[in-house]
Amino acid sequence: MPKPRKELISVENTPYYHCVARCVRRAFLCGIDSATGHSYEHRRAWLEDRLLQLPKIFALDIAAYSIMNNHYHVILHINSARANSWxxxxxxxxxxxxxxxxxxxxxxxxxxxxxxxxxxxxxxxxxxxxxxxLQDISWFMRILNEAIAREANAEDECTGRFWEGRFKSQALLDDAALIACMAYVDLNPVRSGIAVTPETSDHTSIKKRCEKALRINNPNQMSRQEKTLYPFIGNPRQGQPEGIQMRLSDYLELVDSTGRILRDGKCGVISRESEKIINRLGIDEDRWVEMTSNFENCFSSFVGSENNLRIACGNLNYQRPPGLATCKIMFH
Structure with a gap:
């Protein structure tokens, strides 16, 4: 039986959550109907525009997203400090x-x-x-999905359910879990064969980050980042601004290297620079490939090191931490 959302989302444990919503209609969310040949690709722009607009109202930030044929992924950061400052x-x-x-x-x-x-x-x-x-993920997802469902139903001239009744969420308990999940989300189109490289995968956060990084010829890390996405702020240091504690260049290198593996089927072949980044996160190289190609199925509701998992589940009064054995193997 699924757990109530309040037992899965707790900002005291982590502000980062991976959410997945799936379309239940045969005609797909954004794909091409194989029966009629009708294209629904324009719905990707509907969803992407709405997804990037809502954080301007909510106290939520988008760390990564990808819009697929019949589902979409988004990693959200709950910004309670911002909500409390209003x-x-x-x-x-x-x-x-x-x-x-x-x-x-x-x-x-x-x-x-x-x-x-x-x-x-x-x-x-x-x-x-x-x-x-305004800092609640369930309300964010509800408003986002309802708007798209209304537009799709109007276009299809029908009524009824467009999305599965319950979106999936996974709590990302530490930096290693966050970066692994972001890479998994950003590489979805490459892994499914929709795109050849991360930077050419339309309607994804990685393409937006790459376009901005290439367009702005400025060595300043922050000025080269897409404003609609939660920023990378570099390695941990005193007085750093709010954001993801990793350099943008390191993340792009890591995603590019991993994308080549997933695309070419050369498991275990990864650049030396990317290997250093993975080791710094405390993830085994072979486990990294497994996580970035099958993250959703590897983990249950919580993702992170054994210690962080036990702390989070203790705070939520879980009798037994779900997915403990997998987290022990994946993170060290």
Missing amino acids: TDYEIVERWHQLFSGTFISQKYLKQEGQLSKAEMLFFQEIIDEWRSR
């Missing part, structure tokens, strides 16, 4: 970009935050709930 007025403004709100919330905006004490006492509970929802 004023009550900003929370209401952001919520109204998603929904029409209530009579009292509309009055609150019209009067620029001025309500009577009794009204404010009642409305404060609503604002606190909206603040929580």
Whole structure:
């Protein structure tokens, strides 16, 4: 029986989560209907545009994504500090970009935050709930999927379910799990034969990162990064900004090298530079290839070192850590 989402997503354990949503319709999310030959490729742009717009409203960042024929992957970072820094007025403004709100919330905006004490006492509970929802992965996925389902149903002139009822999520408990999952997500099109190289795989985060890195001729690491994606900030150091603790150049090198293995079927053949990066993450070279080609099936709801897995499951009162044996093998 599936666990309730609140028992899988806990920002105290990790802010990073790998989410997968699958389409249940025969006509596919974005592919070509083999029965009619009709193409639905334009839906990739629908989904990508919406996916990159929502973080401007939510306190969530996108670390990686890829949009496939009948499903999509996204790695989300929960930014609680950002959500808590917003004023009550900003929370209401952001919520109204998603929904029409209530009579009292509309009055609150019209009067620029001025309500009577009794009204404010009642409305404060609503604002606190909206603040929580604006950093909630389930609400993010719900709003994203509902918008795409409505557009697809209108185009298909039909009603009914478009997505599976429950999206899959995996908690990424440490840097090694995060980077392995990001590489798996970014290399999905290469592995499935849709693209030849990572930088030519349309509607993926790796292509956006590559395009920006090549377009900006500036040695400054931060200026060469795609603004719609969670940035790489380099190796751990004092006073570093918020982001993924790895150099962008190292990550691109690692993904490129791994992509060549997956594409050419030369398992175990990896560049010396990439091997150094993998060793620094605490991952065996052969295990790396296995993870980046089959990440979803390798792990259950939690991914990380044995120690981090035990801590996370202890915080959530799990009697037995799921996937413990696999995590022991994959991470050392």
